[in-house]
Amino acid sequence: MPSAEGINGAVLEEARRQMEVCNACRYCEGYCSVFPAMELRREFSDGDLTYLANLCHNCRGCYYACQFAPPHEFAINVPQVFAELRSETYAAYAWPGPLAGLFRRAGTLALLALAGALALVLVLAVLLQDAGVLYGTHTGAGAFYAVIPKDLMVGLASAAGIYVALALLIGFVRFLRGSGPEIGAGAVAGAVHDVLTMKNLAGGGPGCNFPGETFSGMRRWLHHLVMYGFFSAFAATCVATIYDHFLGLEAPYDYFSLPVILGTLGGIAMVIGCAGLMRQKFAEDPDPAHKAARPMEWGFLWLLLLTSLTGLALLAFRETAAMGILLAVHLGVVLALFITLPYGKFVHGIYRFAALILYRAESRKE
Amino acid sequence: MQPVPAVTVRRQQNQRETRGVNTASNPCDVLVAGGGNAALCAALSAAEAGAQVQILEAAPRHFRGGNSRHVRNIRYMHKGPTDIMTGPYEEEPFFEDLLRVTGGKTDEKLARLCIQQSEDAVDWMRARDVRFQPALGGTLQLSETNAFFLGGGKALVNALYARAEMLGVQVAYETEVHGLSMDGGGFSHVTASTPDGEIEVPAKAFVAAAGGFEANIDWLTEAWGPAAKNFLVRGSPYNTGLTLRAMMDAGAATIGDADQCHAVAIDARVPKFDAGIVSRSDSVPFGIMVNKHGQRFYDEGEDFWPKRYAIWGRLIAHQPDQIAYSIIDAKAVPLFMPSVYAPLQADTLAGLANEIGVDAASFEATLGAYNAAVQPGQLDSAVLDGCRTQGLEIEKSNWARPIDTPPFYAYPLAPGITFTYLGVRIDETAAVHLKDDSVAAGLFAAGELMSGNILSQGYLAGFGMTIGTVFGRIAGREAARHAIG
Numbered sequence: 001m002p003s004a005e006g007i008n009g010a011v012l013e014e015a016r017r018q019m020e021v022c023n024a025c026r027y028c029e030g031y032c033s034v035f036p037a038m039e040l041r042r043e044f045s046d047g048d049l050t051y052l053a054n055l056c057h058n059c060r061g062c063y064y065a066c067q068f069a070p071p072h073e074f075a076i077n078v079p080q081v082f083a084e085l086r087s088e089t090y091a092a093y094a095w096p097g098p099l100a101g102l103f104r105r106a107g108t109l110a111l112l113a114l115a116g117a118l119a120l121v122l123v124l125a126v127l128l129q130d131a132g133v134l135y136g137t138h139t140g141a142g143a144f145y146a147v148i149p150k151d152l153m154v155g156l157a158s159a160a161g162i163y164v165a166l167a168l169l170i171g172f173v174r175f176l177r178g179s180g181p182e183i184g185a186g187a188v189a190g191a192v193h194d195v196l197t198m199k200n201l202a203g204g205g206p207g208c209n210f211p212g213e214t215f216s217g218m219r220r221w222l223h224h225l226v227m228y229g230f231f232s233a234f235a236a237t238c239v240a241t242i243y244d245h246f247l248g249l250e251a252p253y254d255y256f257s258l259p260v261i262l263g264t265l266g267g268i269a270m271v272i273g274c275a276g277l278m279r280q281k282f283a284e285d286p287d288p289a290h291k292a293a294r295p296m297e298w299g300f301l302w303l304l305l306l307t308s309l310t311g312l313a314l315l316a317f318r319e320t321a322a323m324g325i326l327l328a329v330h331l332g333v334v335l336a337l338f339i340t341l342p343y344g345k346f347v348h349g350i351y352r353f354a355a356l357i358l359y360r361a362e363s364r365k366e
Numbered sequence: 367m368q369p370v371p372a373v374t375v376r377r378q379q380n381q382r383e384t385r386g387v388n389t390a391s392n393p394c395d396v397l398v399a400g401g402g403n404a405a406l407c408a409a410l411s412a413a414e415a416g417a418q419v420q421i422l423e424a425a426p427r428h429f430r431g432g433n434s435r436h437v438r439n440i441r442y443m444h445k446g447p448t449d450i451m452t453g454p455y456e457e458e459p460f461f462e463d464l465l466r467v468t469g470g471k472t473d474e475k476l477a478r479l480c481i482q483q484s485e486d487a488v489d490w491m492r493a494r495d496v497r498f499q500p501a502l503g504g505t506l507q508l509s510e511t512n513a514f515f516l517g518g519g520k521a522l523v524n525a526l527y528a529r530a531e532m533l534g535v536q537v538a539y540e541t542e543v544h545g546l547s548m549d550g551g552g553f554s555h556v557t558a559s560t561p562d563g564e565i566e567v568p569a570k571a572f573v574a575a576a577g578g579f580e581a582n583i584d585w586l587t588e589a590w591g592p593a594a595k596n597f598l599v600r601g602s603p604y605n606t607g608l609t610l611r612a613m614m615d616a617g618a619a620t621i622g623d624a625d626q627c628h629a630v631a632i633d634a635r636v637p638k639f640d641a642g643i644v645s646r647s648d649s650v651p652f653g654i655m656v657n658k659h660g661q662r663f664y665d666e667g668e669d670f671w672p673k674r675y676a677i678w679g680r681l682i683a684h685q686p687d688q689i690a691y692s693i694i695d696a697k698a699v700p701l702f703m704p705s706v707y708a709p710l711q712a713d714t715l716a717g718l719a720n721e722i723g724v725d726a727a728s729f730e731a732t733l734g735a736y737n738a739a740v741q742p743g744q745l746d747s748a749v750l751d752g753c754r755t756q757g758l759e760i761e762k763s764n765w766a767r768p769i770d771t772p773p774f775y776a777y778p779l780a781p782g783i784t785f786t787y788l789g790v791r792i793d794e795t796a797a798v799h800l801k802d803d804s805v806a807a808g809l810f811a812a813g814e815l816m817s818g819n820i821l822s823q824g825y826l827a828g829f830g831m832t833i834g835t836v837f838g839r840i841a842g843r844e845a846a847r848h849a850i851g
Contacts, residue, residue, distance in 0.1 A: 020707075023704050024643070024644040024646065024706040025644045027502070028518070030499035031516070031517060042699075042704045064524060065516075065521035067435045067518065068642070072429075074641075205516070213528075
């Protein structure tokens with residue numbers, strides 16, 4: 001199980017108190033993986049609680065079904081205490097350590113980083129190009145590089161990409177490194193299946209209780225749109241990188257080329273998904289929510305939405321004079337998204353995937 | 367008392383929710399007292415028959431649902447395995463189970479009606495968005511007979527309330543019926559308390575489905591004497607029995623005895639009310655039970671715990687101060703489900719006696735005699751393993767092992783009352799009978815306050831829900847027929 005070093009002891013204590021009540025009840029075991037995992041234990045170490053919190057998908061089925069939910073004196077509110085514990089996890093596992101504090105201000109951070117990165121790219125663009133180039137119309141292969149020099153674009157992307165991949169990987173490995181079940185290929189495959197289907201947001205069938213008490217599959221579908229949209233857009237970037245570096249084909253690519261199709265579909269999916277999730281968030285029942293996590297959640301949704309919107313705008317107007325500015329803005333937003341990935345809501349995917357691997361591994365063992 | 371003021375409409379999500387109650391000039395067709403499964407089944411069934419329905423629920427919205435909030439399954443008749451059931455459960459085995467637990471004290475006509483009509487209960491609930499799941503871990507003995515609600519009873523009542531609201535059923539929370547007026551042999555109106563004072567609510571027909579009186583300590587004391595003061599109430603604090611009492615005062619015939627209740631041995635440290643399932647404590651068969659004087663008083667290994675915890679509720683009720691302690695040692699811990707509170711513990715038996723405030727000499731003497739009387743054997747918690755004592759005044763018949771491996775643990779246990787059996791007499795149309803055996807026109811009953819017609823003693827897991835669902839549906843349908851023809 002993961003280490004709980006650096007995690008607020010009071011939050012762990014409250015999570016432990018609640019799990020001890022839940023483990024004597026067990027009515028919720030049909031909703032998700034958390035409760036079957038809980039039932040494998042009689043006692044809950046700090047690491048167990050960290051693991052269970054990250055296994056929780058915040059579907060809230062257990063909150064509305066709970067006869068001990070507040071104002072009952074047992075005050076059982078598992079989605080809330082686990083969300084708080086997840087926030088603690090994200091901070092405790094952030095790399096490098098001193099940046100953990102950024103989690104506490106992640107919403108603000110996201111916007112600041114966005115603004116900073118945007119400014120940087122724009123300023124560089126202006127400094128390195130005369131106005132005629134920035135505002136000119138460029139078409140054909142290499143048109144983007146006419147605005148932002150290739151070395152600058154590749155340099156920034158590589159540096160940010162390597163740094164972010166390293167930071168995320170370190171968190172992932174540290175989460176899985178503690179004592180726990182042996183992890184085989186089967187467990188990883190099972191966890192991948194759980195991620196791709198988001199079965200833990202299905203609430204045992206009828207969906208989750210989000211934004212309120214009514215069961216709905218909507219959040220799961222919106223999450224699918226964002227997640228698969230992100231994968232698709234990421235794949236577009238990878239394919240484009242291969243085209244550029246190995247095939248010598250420079251962007252922009254044809255409308256019906258693989259990178260553009262993947263990017264467009266991903267962008268549209270993310271716009272719909274993010275907008276839908278934001279709409280749900282507005283209507284969210286605050287009682288089972290961990291309110292302090294809101295800025296982090298909003299910040300991430302805004303960055304994803306802006307990344308998609310600016311990418312689609314760039315595609316739409318790439319043959320006009322607006323291309324230069326749109327490219328600079330899009331790259332700025334993408335950069336902002338990337339450098340905040342390890343310090344924002346994105347890491348929920350990393351630790352939840354790790355928790356699902358542990359779950360698959362330990363249920364197999366049983 | 368004012369004649370029926372319209373209660374101000376206040377509707378705040380997750381807050382107190384008291385909708386306008388219909389006035390005398392516009393009485394509703396069917397009025398339902400109570401807010402648990404039986405009440406909701408009655409309300410839905412009446413509304414689906416075309417009646418205008420008003421529910422008066424004593425609890426605030428957060429605690430709505432009576433004891434249905436705490437249930438987790440329903441026993442029902444079915445002809446074969448289904449997606450959630452591992453095997454068939456037909457009328458005869460069902461009826462035999464009922465005869466066994468009641469010692470034959472049941473109304474066979476009503477009991478068979480209940481069993482037969484339970485057959486479509488799960489489908490009926492599913493059609494109203496109630497979700498089910500296979501039997502929970504640790505309850506496999508019920509997997510052929512009982513259908514488990516996904517998320518338990520509160521999820522069940524949430525689904526039924528959502529359905530009721532969809533059908534336009536009015537729900538007034540924090541409104542408790544405590545008076546009932548008859549008019550020429552038929553129902554006239556009820557009197558209820560609300561946060562804004564007393565109201566009178568008339569209706570063309572009335573369904574009483576407000577539960578038993580297990581949360582009414584004064585009434586329990588009348589039946590049980592002072593021991594009742596130390597009872598814990600496992601379910602809703604709103605089951606005060608005032609609606610039942612109002613019907614009795616209005617002349618309804620009763621069935622069952624006030625001193626019959628379902629009381630089980632539960633952890634003595636849980637809150638006085640509403641601790642539900644987590645109040646359970648399952649260690650008893652794997653150790654010994656002593657009272658506050660350190661003495662044993664019954665065979666802890668007589669049978670499996672789920673078959674014996676109700677007996678232990680009564681046994682502890684008859685011990686001094688209604689308290690007893692389950693004593694186990696370290697090797698017994700893995701044998702039972704974890705409980706909500708950690709046990710008291712000590713490294714020596716004398717230390718443990720000290721922890722629980724029992725005289726150490728007497729405690730050690732009891733333990734010593736028990737340990738010396740244990741016969742050799744191989745413990746197997748899954749069967750009646752015959753590991754027993756020999757030579758004690760009170761033997762332990764199964765799962766007996768010396769209590770000798772520190773640390774030693776004690777769980778304090780007290781009687782926890784689940785429900786009462788006293789009810790009003792009804793017929794197969796759920797119509798309430800008066801003391802002269804005439805039928806009270808427009809007066810119906812469903813759920814715990816009439817379950818004594820079928821289950822007047824003993825207990826069958828999930829059968830209270832069967833009675834509530836079947837007679838709730840009958841009562842709603844008949845009340846609608848009475849009200850609107």
